[in-house]
Amino acid sequence: MSRLPAGMYLPGASCLHRLDPLVKLVGFVIFIAAVIVTDSVWGYALLAVFIGGLIVLSGIPLNTIFGPVRRTYLFFLTIFFMNGFFFSAADPLWSRWFFCLSWAGMIQGANVVLRLIILIIAGGILTATTSPMEITAALRRLLKPLGYVGIPVDILSLIISVAIQFIPVLFEEVETIRKAQTARGARFDSARLRERAESMFPLVIPVFLAAFRRADELALAMEARGYRCGKKRSEVAKNSLHLWDIGALFIVLGVLMVQIFVF
Amino acid sequence: MMTTVKKAIITAVCAALCVVLPTAFHAVPNAGSIFLPMHIPVLLAGLICGWSYGLICGLIGPLLSTLFTGMPPMAYLPSMLIELAVYGAATGLLMSLVHTREIYTDLYISLIGGMLIGRIVAGLSRALIFAGGSYSMAAWATSYFATALPGIVIQLVLLPSIVFALERARLIPMRYPQ
Numbered sequence: 428m429s430r431l432p433a434g435m436y437l438p439g440a441s442c443l444h445r446l447d448p449l450v451k452l453v454g455f456v457i458f459i460a461a462v463i464v465t466d467s468v469w470g471y472a473l474l475a476v477f478i479g480g481l482i483v484l485s486g487i488p489l490n491t492i493f494g495p496v497r498r499t500y501l502f503f504l505t506i507f508f509m510n511g512f513f514f515s516a517a518d519p520l521w522s523r524w525f526f527c528l529s530w531a532g533m534i535q536g537a538n539v540v541l542r543l544i545i546l547i548i549a550g551g552i553l554t555a556t557t558s559p560m561e562i563t564a565a566l567r568r569l570l571k572p573l574g575y576v577g578i579p580v581d582i583l584s585l586i587i588s589v590a591i592q593f594i595p596v597l598f599e600e601v602e603t604i605r606k607a608q609t610a611r612g613a614r615f616d617s618a619r620l621r622e623r624a625e626s627m628f629p630l631v632i633p634v635f636l637a638a639f640r641r642a643d644e645l646a647l648a649m650e651a652r653g654y655r656c657g658k659k660r661s662e663v664a665k666n667s668l669h670l671w672d673i674g675a676l677f678i679v680l681g682v683l684m685v686q687i688f689v690f
Numbered sequence: 691m692m693t694t695v696k697k698a699i700i701t702a703v704c705a706a707l708c709v710v711l712p713t714a715f716h717a718v719p720n721a722g723s724i725f726l727p728m729h730i731p732v733l734l735a736g737l738i739c740g741w742s743y744g745l746i747c748g749l750i751g752p753l754l755s756t757l758f759t760g761m762p763p764m765a766y767l768p769s770m771l772i773e774l775a776v777y778g779a780a781t782g783l784l785m786s787l788v789h790t791r792e793i794y795t796d797l798y799i800s801l802i803g804g805m806l807i808g809r810i811v812a813g814l815s816r817a818l819i820f821a822g823g824s825y826s827m828a829a830w831a832t833s834y835f836a837t838a839l840p841g842i843v844i845q846l847v848l849l850p851s852i853v854f855a856l857e858r859a860r861l862i863p864m865r866y867p868q
Contacts, residue, residue, distance in 0.1 A: 456757070459757045459758070463756075463757075506713070539759070542759070543713070543758075543759060546758050546759075550758075582694065582698050582746075583746065585695075585698050585699075585702070586698050586701050586702040586705065586746060586750060587702070587705075587750060587754075588702075589698070589699055589702035589703070589706075590702040590703070590705040590706045590709075590750060590754060591706075591754070593702060593703055593706035594706045594709050594710060594754070594758060596706075597703075597706050597707060597709075597710040598710055598713075601710055601711075628847075628848065631711070631730065631848055631852070632848070632851060632852055632855055634707070634710075634711070635707070635734070635852045635855075635856070636855060636856065636859060636861070638703045638706075638707060639700065639703065639856055639859075639861040639862070640859070640861060641703065642696070642699045642700050642702070642703040642861075643696070643861050645699050646693070646695050646696035646699040646700075649695050649699070650693060650695055650696075654695055655694075655695070656694040656695055656698060657694065
C-alpha cells in the first residue's frame with residue numbers, strides 16, 4: 428500500500444468517502460486559503476490537528492498518506508536549505524560568497540515546506556476519498572453557471588480535475604528525474620546563475636516527455652472507454668446536501684476564521 | 691489531428707506543470723521573474739493544443755500554483771493571469787495562422803510573436819489597471835525584458851526542442867508529416 432501512486436482513489440465507506448464531493452472540493456479550497464494565511468506556530472499546530480483528524484476519519488493507511496511526502500523529502504530539504512542560505516536578510520547568522528544563512532531565510536524555508544507538505548497531504552486525502560469521476564462531476568456542478576455564457580464547463584472541469592490529480596504525480600516524476608540527472612553531473616544547486624540556467628535543460632525536457640507520455644496514456648484509456656468531450660453525461664447517483672455536509676463545511680470555515688482572526 | 695479529450699488532458703498536464711516546475715525555482719529569490727518557469731507549460735499548451743487551450747492553461751496554471759504553493763502571491767495573481775492567458779492564446783493563434791512549411795520557423799514566429807503580444811498586454815494592464823499612474827516604460831522594459839532575459843533565452847531554446855522531442859516520440863502529431 429505504501430507504494431501506491433500519489434493521487435490514487437482508495438474505495439472505502441468512511442464518513443469522508445460518504446461526504447458530498449462538492450462539499451469536499453469547496454472545503455479543500457477553503458482549507459487552501461487557511462493554509463495560505465497561516466504563518467505562526469499555533470496556526471500550523473491547528474492545521475496539523477485538523478489534518479490528523481481527517482486522516483483518522485478517512486481510514487486511509489498512514490503509509491499511503493505520507494508516502495508521497497517521504498518519497499520527495501530530498502526535494503523539501505533542498506527548498507528549505509536554499510531558502511536558508513540564499514535569502515537576503517539584514518542580520519545574517521553567517522555569510523560567505525553567495526551564501527547567507529539567516530533566521531528569516533530558515534523561517535521562510537520552513538513556511539514554504541510546511542505549506543507544501545500540508546497541501547500535498549490534504550490533496551492526497553481528497554483524491555484518496557473521492558473518485559476522479561466524482562471530482563469531475565463536482566467541478567461540473569460548481570462551474571455550471573459558466574455554461575450559461577457559453578463556456579465549455581465539461582472540458583474545463585475535466586482539465587481542472589486531471590490537473591489536480593497530476594500535481595503529486597509530477598512532483599514525484601521531477602524528483603526522480605532530478606536524482607537521475609544529478610547522478611549524471613547536473614548542478615541544480617550551483618550558486619552561478621548561468622550554471623543554474625543550464626541545469627534546467629536536462630531537467631525540463633525529460634519532465635515534459637514523461638508528463639506527455641502519461642497524458643497520452645490517460646487520453647487513450649479514456650477514449651477507449653468511450654469518453655467524449657461535449658456529450659451529455661448521466662450520473663449514477665444524484666448528490667444532494669445533507670446536514671453533515673453543511674456541518675463539515677462550517678468546520679473548515681471555522682479553521683479559516685481562526686487562522687485569520689486568532690493566530 | 692488530436693482529439694478534444696487528448697487536448698484537454700495535455701492542457702491539464704501543462705497546468706499541473708505550472709505548479710510543479712516553478713517550485714524548484716521559488717527557493718531562489720526572484721527566480722520566478724528571472725527564469726519564468728511557469729511560462730513554459732503555458733506557451734507549450736498554446737503551441738500544441740491551440741489558442742483556446744493555451745488561454746485555459748494560462749488561467750488555470752497560475753491559479754492552481756497560488757492555491758497549492760502560495761506562489762505567485764494573491765496580490766500579483768490577477769496581472770499574471772492576464773499575462774499568461776495572453777501568452778497561451780496569442781502563441782496558439784499565431785501557430786494556427788503561420789504555415790511556412792518549416793516547423794522551426796513556425797515555432798519561432800509564434801513564440802516570439804506570442805511573447806511580445808503577452809508582454810505588451812501585461813504592460814498595458816499594469817499601467818492602466820494594477821499600477822495605474824505609477825508604471826513607466828522603463829519599469830516595463832526592465833521587468834519584462836532585462837530581468838527576464840535568462841528566462842526568455844531558456845524559452846526560445848527549450849520550447850522548440852520540447853515540441854520537436856514530443857513529435858519524435860510520437861506523443862503529438864507531426865505538423866508537417868514527411
